[in-house]
Amino acid sequence: MDLSNTERGDEQLRTEIRDWLERNLTGRFAHLRGLGGSGREHEAFEERLEWNRHMASEGWTCVGWPVEYGGRGFTIEQQVIFHEEYARSGAPARVNHLGEELLGPTLIELGTPEQRERFLPKIVAVEELWCQGYSEPGAGSDLAAVSTKAELRDGEWVVNGQKVWTSLAQQADWCFVIARTGEGARKHDGLSYLLVPMRQPGVEVRPIIQLTGTSEFNEVFFDDARTAQDFVVGEVGGGWRVAMATLGYERGVSTLAQQIGFRRELDEVIERARANGAIRRPAIRDRIVRADMELETIRLHALRALGGEQGFDMSVTKLLWGNWHRALGELAMDVAGAQGLVVGADYELSNEQALFLFSRSDTIYGGSDEIQKNVIAERVLGLPREARA
Numbered sequence: 001m002d003l004s005n006t007e008r009g010d011e012q013l014r015t016e017i018r019d020w021l022e023r024n025l026t027g028r029f030a031h032l033r034g035l036g037g038s039g040r041e042h043e044a045f046e047e048r049l050e051w052n053r054h055m056a057s058e059g060w061t062c063v064g065w066p067v068e069y070g071g072r073g074f075t076i077e078q079q080v081i082f083h084e085e086y087a088r089s090g091a092p093a094r095v096n097h098l099g100e101e102l103l104g105p106t107l108i109e110l111g112t113p114e115q116r117e118r119f120l121p122k123i124v125a126v127e128e129l130w131c132q133g134y135s136e137p138g139a140g141s142d143l144a145a146v147s148t149k150a151e152l153r154d155g156e157w158v159v160n161g162q163k164v165w166t167s168l169a170q171q172a173d174w175c176f177v178i179a180r181t182g183e184g185a186r187k188h189d190g191l192s193y194l195l196v197p198m199r200q201p202g203v204e205v206r207p208i209i210q211l212t213g214t215s216e217f218n219e220v221f222f223d224d225a226r227t228a229q230d231f232v233v234g235e236v237g238g239g240w241r242v243a244m245a246t247l248g249y250e251r252g253v254s255t256l257a258q259q260i261g262f263r264r265e266l267d268e269v270i271e272r273a274r275a276n277g278a279i280r281r282p283a284i285r286d287r288i289v290r291a292d293m294e295l296e297t298i299r300l301h302a303l304r305a306l307g308g309e310q311g312f313d314m315s316v317t318k319l320l321w322g323n324w325h326r327a328l329g330e331l332a333m334d335v336a337g338a339q340g341l342v343v344g345a346d347y348e349l350s351n352e353q354a355l356f357l358f359s360r361s362d363t364i365y366g367g368s369d370e371i372q373k374n375v376i377a378e379r380v381l382g383l384p385r386e387a388r389a
Helices: 011-024 027-032 045-057 076-088 097-110 113-124 239-250 255-276 282-305 312-341 351-359 369-380
Strands: 130-133 149-153 156-163 174-180 191-197 203-207 218-228
Touching: 011 076, 027 045, 076 255, 097 113, 097 130, 097 174, 097 239, 149 174, 156 174, 156 191, 174 239, 191 218, 191 239, 255 282, 255 312, 255 351, 282 312, 312 351, 312 369
Parallel strands: 130 174
Antiparallel strands: 149 156, 156 218, 174 191, 203 218
């Protein structure tokens, strides 16, 4: 699938999206331009939620979902156009990403008709928000090592355990949780994919203070938390397959908007370099040129990977953008110079400082560099598996 020429594809749709955003990012929504995103999810959350619900009322959520489930049935090419135009407009980061881009498609593919009927309409309308319960203190990149357990009692799943690095848990209504419901010959066996309500006595959320001073990530503790017996997606004990399907969607079309966000950040660094004269330094100028070329390469690879096998090409994509973004944070600080070492009152970070600090995590979250390299080495290149205890 060649999507490298999306700039010339479906210009009528591109114009429709661009015009709608221009008309609607005004008035009470005008100040939201550029807010949110990685490391900045705390910004104007309630206002962005209102914006997301306004989009829903106009039919601009879940555009890639089939029409029968409330979407627009956009092709991959059309979804790329939507995400690119949304990012180019400066529209705020959406608060419904985990439901719209991860859980919803998973339920459409693997959920029961009853689960789709119960959950999909509320995702489309942005009436229920979701978080992801995968990582644990002893099971980060090694998802199969999760120890959170769930057992059936009196027709309900009772969940006990701890999750960590849970984005938006403090705002979420529901969590899709990987829990151990049995044992098997492999660690992957015996896992189940449960849909667990967050607003109940058995769930405690503790924010994690980051280097940026914000708390996008959280610890979540389940202490006899309960959910309905029917709220397991796929087969009991077959949660590994469902979890991998969700991860495939996580690295899908919506990542194209991320590339546009990266472009805006690079442009800001270039503007700062011009303003303070750093761009006249040959070493800085060379790094800026290299960053520009690498970002375009990443974009083209991401477009190509959308038509490939989920997982392998996406592992390459994750390696590329994670390291590129971390290097951009370092470049931003070098452009800022000595001023970049000065923090404002009450630990008020500049854009360069926030970019530098948050981007340190890019090569870790969402699958560390080491894990992505193992995936490529073992599953693509056919190299011997890494020795594991």
